[in-house]
Amino acid sequence: MTDTTPALAVTEHIVDGVRCAVHDSDPAGAGEAVVFVHGNPGPMDDWTDLVPPIAGFARVIAMDMPGFGRSERPKSFDHSVTGHARFLGRLLDQLGITRVHLVLHDFGGAWGLRWALDHQDALASLTLINTGALQGYRWHRYARIWQTPLLGELFQLASNPRAMHIALNRDNPKPLPRNYVDRVASFADWPHKRAVLTLYRNTRDPASAFPEQNLGLSADSLPVCVIWGAGDSYIPVRFADQQRKFFPAAEIHIIEDAGHWPFIDDPQAVLTPLEAFLRRQIH
16 A cells, blocks of 8 residues: 655645645744645645755745645535635635745646736745646647546546556656655545546636636736746647746746656756745745
């Protein structure tokens, strides 16, 4: 059996009646924090190699969003971009966070950007890791399967750790560590798989969660760091440069020989630009 003991210290919070696993490096700290938001499949363990160095100079928050990791998986939860953004906001309110440095990955990009649009005064900086404003994006093959009724259910039912190992390693520039894939598989119970189906079906048109048509996030002055694995099979690296359409002053770092999870493929290559960027932003 895979050990699911969290690498990061975790406490339990109840937000809108949903039990949520949270890492808070300094619970009694200031209202300014670096907030790491995972995507699919998550969970917060994705950030294990990044959080401790950043926590050396900033309060750091990471969480398992509903449906993921150690958090609750209520069938009634609103698995949509707006639903997760709303939950994120209420969690940050509960933690007393008023100035936010977002670090986003995968679906966490949509959740975090939606939150940021609704809380622009609280957003201090933005780091996008293999995610962002994806103009003209077309869903990858697994997303299209999950979005298809019955086919998605059959695919999820057939998924098992061995199949996950094969699929993830086939899509990545180099084999992912076995303990990473085992950890992902350990949280992939049916309520999690059901949450994934609902999330992707509620997001067939990603732009629908952003009716503003533009991000409007004070793009000229907002500090933005973009970090991208060059071998991403799910969100191609060409979208890294596209972020400058929305954030003209963004700094962009492309990590060769890394895929959709560059912080797993090469943690130091992600940490080096991330830490340098955040040290310049933290007050």
